[in-house]
């Protein structure tokens with residue numbers, strides 16, 4: 001397997017965590033997003049969206065981190081990242097999607113660049129945008145976690161699921177942009193618990209060979 005990514009890409013970070021949880025290794029290939037390497041023709045031939053990550057496995061070229069993780073789940077079912085019960089699976093996916101679909105795309109590098117280059121927003125305004133969407137999204141995720149008895153030491157019970165795999169990278173990003181996380185005690189507690197696990201710790205952006 002080969003994983004095309006970037007140390008700070010939270011979508012690639014999700015896939016690194018999932019690979020580690022499943023005891024899988026992928027040869028890394030690095031693209032420097034701030035230098036625009038995701039737009040190079042050799043890469044867009046693999047990923048026409050010009051986004052990381054992309055996973056290559058046995059001739060298959062896979063894009064979109066959640067599709068990649070579900071592929072890994074199907075190919076390597078143990079340990080499972082989704083619970084057995086359909087309603088529980090839907091809950092775990094809903095937490096993951098609340099982050100991956102409702103928070104992350106609004107704060108992507110290309111969105112922040114557009115706010116700067118086309119709409120003329122200065123850094124303070126861009127940071128305000130960033131923090132607004134994380135805060136609004138995290139308020140909802142906090143309610144989903146704090147208000148549900150199925151929440152345990154982690155998002156769903158005590159073993160890592162897809163929800164934790166998506167939550168931790170978003171918390172890392174929020175910290176980088178100095179989002180106030182005080183209003184989200186369940187998120188903070190769960191992220192701290194998950195990050196202490198080897199699979200999460202080894203996937204941390206600051207521990208990747210391309211980290212700056």
Ligand SMILES: N[C@@H](CCC(=O)N[C@@H](CS)C(=O)NCC(=O)O)C(=O)O
Nearest residue numbers: 009010011051052064065066109110
């Ligand atoms: N929904 C996609 C999001 C991928 C994505 O947005 N990747 C970011 C890094 S986290 C990226 O490549 N950004 C490049 C850019 O904005 O130009 C996924 O989950 O794979």
